[in-house]
Amino acid sequence: MRIIFAGTPDFAATTLAALLTTDHEICAVYSQPDRPAGRGRKLTASPVKQLALQHQIPVEQPLNFKAETDRATLASYQADLMIVVAYGLLLPQSVLDTPRLGCINVHASLLPRWRGAAPIQRAILAGDVKTGVCIMQMDAGLDTGPVLQRAEIPIEASDTGEQLHDKLATLGADTLLKTLENFEHLQALASPQNDAESCYAAKLHKAEANIDWSQPAEQIDRQIRAFNSWPVAQTPWQDKMLRIWNAAVIAPPHQNAAPGTIIQVDRHGIDIATGNGAIRVLTLQAPGKKAMPVTDFLNAHPLKAGDHFG
DSSP states (O other): OEEEEEEOSHHHHHHHHHHTTSSOEEEEEEOOOOEEETTTTEEEOOHHHHHHHHTTOOEEOOSOSOSHHHHHHHHHTOOSEEEEESOSSOOOHHHHTSSTTOEEEEESSSTTTTEESOHHHHHHHTTOSEEEEEEEEOOSSSSOSOEEEEEEEEOOTTOOHHHHHHHHHHHHHHHHHHHHHTHHHHHHTOBOOOGGGOOEEOOOOGGGGBOOTTSBHHHHHHHHHHTTTTTOEEEEETTEEEEEEEEEEEOOOSSOOOTTBEEEEETTEEEEEOSBSEEEEEEEEOTTSOOEEHHHHHHHSOOOTTOBOO
8 A cells, every 4th residue: 555654652663563563555644743852952853754765755744734735745646545553643634535545543542441542641641451452543633533453462560651662662553464465355344443431641731740748559560650751750859859750569577657658768769658558769860960769869868767768
């Protein structure tokens, strides 16, 4: 098939890389405009754009598709299909209708659960035991179209947002390639979603990273795992804001301590009381420093039982 690919971050670049190994023709790539990145805030091309340029594929970067010229450019590629993966734009119906076979999306959840921008992290935060990917025929709604193909995996108790992202990126690419092998048949059999079972995966905000130690240990553990590697769970300590990258739920000792109180410190970790249970911090980061194991952190920042976070 003659395919237009639309995507922006690493998750989408994994799918594009897989497509480039097939006999399908990638006639154009659409990606978000270059954004400032890094300490120097230099304009930087997205991972998808960088990969497309390496393979001499034309790249388009419209702000949206409101201009007739942008819609005309899209139509000029005469694509059979447009594949959308974490592109960053809600496509209007005029765009969805342009390719001969319409537009499909690789979405990182088991739809209709977790429609929206942050399905991977929301699944961890909610304590879901499984997740997956869906190949969906796009319509004008937000992740509401019929599903052509789905694949699921368990969410392991130790999975971080970054680890689950990488698993689902690979699963999404593999599932898409299988879908394309028998596409028009699967398209004809696509299953409508049950809107009554849907839930919304809102975009992540930095304020959500602040740990409330009065929450149960299991919920704080999910927060730490879900927000690794962005925005990273954090807690005040003295005049610093510490970022917590890795932790584990532990059985607390038989003593009462206010949430946020350090109940034990040793080479195994920093044990902190919560609203129910305790958390053992394993990897953390001081401002301006790299993330480090507790043993290294304690060499520069002595902590003791009775100290308080939050």
